[in-house]
Amino acid sequence: MTRTNRRKLALTSAVLAVAAMTASSLPAQAASDPGLTTTTIKLGITVPLTGIASPGYNKIPGAMKAYFDYVNANGGVNGRKITLVIKDDQYIPTTAVAKANELILKDKVFALVGTLGTASTKAISASTQLAKRGIPSLFVNTGFSGFADKKAYPTTFSILPSYQMEAKIMGKFLKDKYADKKLALIYQDDDFGRDALAGFKQAGITFGTYIPYASGSQSLPATGAGWISKLKASGAEVTVLFGVSSASTAALANAYAAQFKTQWVLGSVGGDATTIAATNKAYVPLLFGAKGFSFAPAPTDATDEYIKLFQSIYATAQPTQTFDNNVVAGMSNAFLAVQALQATGSNLTRAGLIKAIETKGASFASPFLTPLGYSATAHIGATGYWVGTYGPTGALTPDGGKYTVYTTDSGTGPVVLSTYTRPAMPAKGL
Amino acid sequence: MKISLKSRIVSALAVTALAGTVVVGAPTAANAAPQCATASFVTQCGGVGADGAPYAFIAAANFNGTVFLYSHGVRPAIDIPATLAPVGPYTKTNAAEPGPLAASDMSVINKLVAAGYGVAGSGFSRQGVNATEALAANKELIATFKTKFPTTKTVIAWGESLGAMHSQMLAEKNPELVDGVILACPAANPQDALIAYFGDALWGFKALFDPSIKVGGYSTDAATRQGEQLANIGKVLTVLGKLSAGLSSGAWPDTASPAGKALQAAGIPSRSALLLVGSMAGIPTRSKHVDGTSGPAGAAETYPLAVAPAVAILENMGTVGVAGSLLIADGELLTGGKVFDNSKTDYAARVASDRDIYSFAFSGNSAVDAMLGALAATPRETADAAAVAKIPGLIGLKGTIAKPTVIMAAESDEYTPASIAQWYIDGYDAQFAAAKDAAIAAAKSSRSYQAPVNKLVMLWAKTAPKYSKFTAAGSPDLGATIGAGTGHCNYTSAQYIAAAKMVAGAVNTGKFPNQGPIVTAAKKVGLSYDKKFRVPTFKSLA
Numbered sequence: 001m002t003r004t005n006r007r008k009l010a011l012t013s014a015v016l017a018v019a020a021m022t023a024s025s026l027p028a029q030a031a032s033d034p035g036l037t038t039t040t041i042k043l044g045i046t047v048p049l050t051g052i053a054s055p056g057y058n059k060i061p062g063a064m065k066a067y068f069d070y071v072n073a074n075g076g077v078n079g080r081k082i083t084l085v086i087k088d089d090q091y092i093p094t095t096a097v098a099k100a101n102e103l104i105l106k107d108k109v110f111a112l113v114g115t116l117g118t119a120s121t122k123a124i125s126a127s128t129q130l131a132k133r134g135i136p137s138l139f140v141n142t143g144f145s146g147f148a149d150k151k152a153y154p155t156t157f158s159i160l161p162s163y164q165m166e167a168k169i170m171g172k173f174l175k176d177k178y179a180d181k182k183l184a185l186i187y188q189d190d191d192f193g194r195d196a197l198a199g200f201k202q203a204g205i206t207f208g209t210y211i212p213y214a215s216g217s218q219s220l221p222a223t224g225a226g227w228i229s230k231l232k233a234s235g236a237e238v239t240v241l242f243g244v245s246s247a248s249t250a251a252l253a254n255a256y257a258a259q260f261k262t263q264w265v266l267g268s269v270g271g272d273a274t275t276i277a278a279t280n281k282a283y284v285p286l287l288f289g290a291k292g293f294s295f296a297p298a299p300t301d302a303t304d305e306y307i308k309l310f311q312s313i314y315a316t317a318q319p320t321q322t323f324d325n326n327v328v329a330g331m332s333n334a335f336l337a338v339q340a341l342q343a344t345g346s347n348l349t350r351a352g353l354i355k356a357i358e359t360k361g362a363s364f365a366s367p368f369l370t371p372l373g374y375s376a377t378a379h380i381g382a383t384g385y386w387v388g389t390y391g392p393t394g395a396l397t398p399d400g401g402k403y404t405v406y407t408t409d410s411g412t413g414p415v416v417l418s419t420y421t422r423p424a425m426p427a428k429g430l
Numbered sequence: 431m432k433i434s435l436k437s438r439i440v441s442a443l444a445v446t447a448l449a450g451t452v453v454v455g456a457p458t459a460a461n462a463a464p465q466c467a468t469a470s471f472v473t474q475c476g477g478v479g480a481d482g483a484p485y486a487f488i489a490a491a492n493f494n495g496t497v498f499l500y501s502h503g504v505r506p507a508i509d510i511p512a513t514l515a516p517v518g519p520y521t522k523t524n525a526a527e528p529g530p531l532a533a534s535d536m537s538v539i540n541k542l543v544a545a546g547y548g549v550a551g552s553g554f555s556r557q558g559v560n561a562t563e564a565l566a567a568n569k570e571l572i573a574t575f576k577t578k579f580p581t582t583k584t585v586i587a588w589g590e591s592l593g594a595m596h597s598q599m600l601a602e603k604n605p606e607l608v609d610g611v612i613l614a615c616p617a618a619n620p621q622d623a624l625i626a627y628f629g630d631a632l633w634g635f636k637a638l639f640d641p642s643i644k645v646g647g648y649s650t651d652a653a654t655r656q657g658e659q660l661a662n663i664g665k666v667l668t669v670l671g672k673l674s675a676g677l678s679s680g681a682w683p684d685t686a687s688p689a690g691k692a693l694q695a696a697g698i699p700s701r702s703a704l705l706l707v708g709s710m711a712g713i714p715t716r717s718k719h720v721d722g723t724s725g726p727a728g729a730a731e732t733y734p735l736a737v738a739p740a741v742a743i744l745e746n747m748g749t750v751g752v753a754g755s756l757l758i759a760d761g762e763l764l765t766g767g768k769v770f771d772n773s774k775t776d777y778a779a780r781v782a783s784d785r786d787i788y789s790f791a792f793s794g795n796s797a798v799d800a801m802l803g804a805l806a807a808t809p810r811e812t813a814d815a816a817a818v819a820k821i822p823g824l825i826g827l828k829g830t831i832a833k834p835t836v837i838m839a840a841e842s843d844e845y846t847p848a849s850i851a852q853w854y855i856d857g858y859d860a861q862f863a864a865a866k867d868a869a870i871a872a873a874k875s876s877r878s879y880q881a882p883v884n885k886l887v888m889l890w891a892k893t894a895p896k897y898s899k900f901t902a903a904g905s906p907d908l909g910a911t912i913g914a915g916t917g918h919c920n921y922t923s924a925q926y927i928a929a930a931k932m933v934a935g936a937v938n939t940g941k942f943p944n945q946g947p948i949v950t951a952a953k954k955v956g957l958s959y960d961k962k963f964r965v966p967t968f969k970s971l972a
Contacts (some may be wrong), residue, residue, distance in 0.1 A: 189794025216790030
């Protein structure tokens with residue numbers, strides 16, 4: 001072998017060695033995140049489709065899919081169409097973990113979206129180690145304030161205002177309207193209720209009677225009857241119920257049976273007429289006159305451009321289903337998810353999606369009547385509520401005939417009248 | 431006669447030759463040469479090691495140079511009477527076990543020997559916590575085997591439960607003797623987490639259900655200590671029986687502590703307190719017969735939320751309470767003092783993440799707060815510093831993986847929790863990342879990049895979403911087949927053979943195959959190879 005050839009060979013070897021080293025040492029950026037192809041984005045949701053918490057909530061995935069299909073029919077997101085894999089967790093946290101694992105490991109979704117319930121969301125986050133694996137959990141359907149804490153849940157984003165926010169705003173309402181009344185509170189005895197207690201404390205509200213219930217126990221016949229006995233004994237004139245809809249159903253039905261009259265004030269989670277109707281349509285009129293809270297336009301508000309669009313989309317996708325709060329919730333969730341995916345751009349990655357929500361989320365279009373609170377330090381969605389009264393058919397309409405929205409935070413900030421004007425909906429809601 | 435034909439004859443006959451339990455007339459003198467007998471081309475040997483521990487080994491005429499050195503799992507160091515059924519009757523034994531399942535099923539040994547491998551195992555001179563004795567016995571057995579079979583080139587150390595600790599310890603302390611490792615349902619005690627697991631459970635039972643239950647402080651007198659252990663097992667079993675009887679009504683055992691009785695008076699059901707103890711210790715909330723997601727007819731939706739987690743803890747606590755009583759007592763004997771310490775444990779933090787997940791089963795936040803408050807009435811345990819200092823020398827492992835290693839672990843193992851496997855995985859991830867960095871750094875000067883080779887394959891026995899069966903009365907059917915991924919060391923012969931083939935192949939070729947063939951091989955025997963699957967770490971290490 002000539003000297004020149006040896007030198008060429010040595011140089012070639014060196015080049016090949018460096019190339020091999022470089023290729024091996026590069027992080028795996030060449031491969032895309034799971035759940036993505038050049039033409040599709042796969043998202044996953046686990047939600048109670050059956051079980052004690054399913055009435056009403058089981059409409060959410062169908063509503064989400066209806067909006068995603070609408071977006072897909074209009075070109076998708078940056079050329080990619082969205083598919084939604086739906087799993088039934090029956091509101092059992094252990095099952096929710098198993099279903100989330102299926103979504104992540106078998107279905108290989110790009111992100112989770114719309115996980116429902118504080119307990120299930122917590123269980124999934126802990127057991128599947130979303131944060132460690134960088135898997136986004138978008139717009140969880142729970143108002144537990146902890147999920148907005150970026151340090152604790154770096155890849156999770158809320159969509160609802162926190163329960164603390166709701167309780168603070170509710171507290172102002174109670175002070176303004178019922179300052180001289182005997183107050184009672186029925187609340188779910190977990191983080192949901194603990195958030196509410198913190199919010200009421202911030203608002204300076206003390207109840208004469210506190211009735212905690214363990215989540216799930218509201219389905220037992222004796223539970224609701226026991227509440228009403230305690231309320232009767234206390235002479236409560238205004239009763240706040242900070243719990244799920246099945247708890248509202250139990251309370252209203254037992255109050256009716258016992259002919260116990262009180263001014264009901266229902267939290268946003270528990271005041272859903274459709275969910276109550278799913279248990280027994282006869283219970284819906286029991287809502288009549290109760291106060292309720294919401295942060296989205298009323299589903300019966302035909303003047304709202306988002307509601308009009310959502311109604312139109314849903315009527316085509318699910319012509320036999322009623323358009324209600326749960327549909328608005330599902331379609332709003334999907335709408336926000338599309339906003340986030342669009343904002344991330346064509347070079348879609350999990351890390352990029354999280355960053356897009358943190359940096360641009362506060363300015364996303366949304367159907368909500370409050371600003372969004374997303375930032376690099378807080379993963380909070382909507383930030384306020386309006387108060388309304390339930391009519392005989394269970395429809396919630398704003399007091400005073402217009403949406404008077406109050407906003408606050410999950411800490412010590414005051415409750416203030418919001419001056420937020422919701423920007424116009426993007427053309428065709430896309 | 432051609433080698434291939436001879437191999438076929440040997441293979442056929444070896445199976446027949448080993449149809450029964452390994453029985454060879456063993457010499458009684460320690461250190462004497464093994465006594466061997468050959469029949470149908472299969473040589474079985476038995477002997478007694480320098481420490482008096484019996485051993486056995488087998489190889490056939492087609493021995494290929496690789497021996498599987500097996501370490502059996504923990505055996506109680508004391509006799510247990512029939513009055514403590516189902517734990518007893520048990521008579522202490524040091525019988526040699528040359529392979530997994532050997533006590534009841536020779537199929538693993540048969541298949542390995544027929545394939546040309548050797549198998550060997552000691553009974554160990556000490557039962558209970560015996561890592562020191564096992565290390566010595568295993569080293570000696572390797573030498574003895576090699577003397578009898580001088581063509582031995584490769585040793586694969588494998589073991590289950592405490593035996594897996596012995597195999598790993600051999601690989602760490604004597605890497606020159608081991609070429610491959612298999613750890614089945616491994617025991618390990620990173621930062622005393624396993625001691626804490628058993629101790630927290632027993633202390634919780636003491637604090638709430640029976641103040642006379644012992645957590646530590648066993649007598650140094652052998653007979654007294656044995657009596658104390660047996661009494662403790664009896665108390666744990668009695669409490670479990672009463673908790674079982676009170677599952678529906680919420681009734682507390684009559685032995686409950688004053689704090690427990692106050693909780694009962696406050697309306698908190700005993701099953702919520704049982705779940706609290708499980709949550710404090712990190713006991714799995716899925717057990718052999720309780721999947722946590724199913725319910726009996728008429729309660730399919732509420733049972734998983736309200737009752738199932740506590741029932742799973744009840745079933746798992748049978749193992750935890752008994753094993754804890756035996757192992758902590760043995761640990762104190764070996765170290766000369768108390769080894770469990772919860773003087774600084776924050777039990778509120780331990781249960782924080784479970785409070786909402788199991789809210790109904792806990793009877794709500796207020797009940798959790800009340801139960802945590804009740805714990806304050808029971809004095810904490812303080813370990814002896816000198817005793818604790820001895821623990822690493824007795825059972826300490828680094829967890830480093832230097833040879834091709836397969837780990838098999840069940841997602842809901844109540845004896846050696848899956849957190850141990852996760853500790854190995856996390857440690858190896860860091861080890862591999864460091865090796866990669868070192869290789870890149872080395873390549874900068876040598877201009878030749880040698881990528882590190884993966885040496886760990888983690889095979890999970892995962893649980894299925896639903897597997898519970900219920901009796902007509904609505905209780906879990908304890909006679910039903912146990913759920914996959916639950917219980918301790920419930921591996922099939924096919925699973926052991928698959929692991930053996932994987933490691934033997936890796937030792938032969940220098941590396942494990944790519945992901946695809948491993949996934950296929952694992953799936954074929956009901957295991958899962960998924961590098962993205964994770965389980966929670968020990969609560970005491972979180």
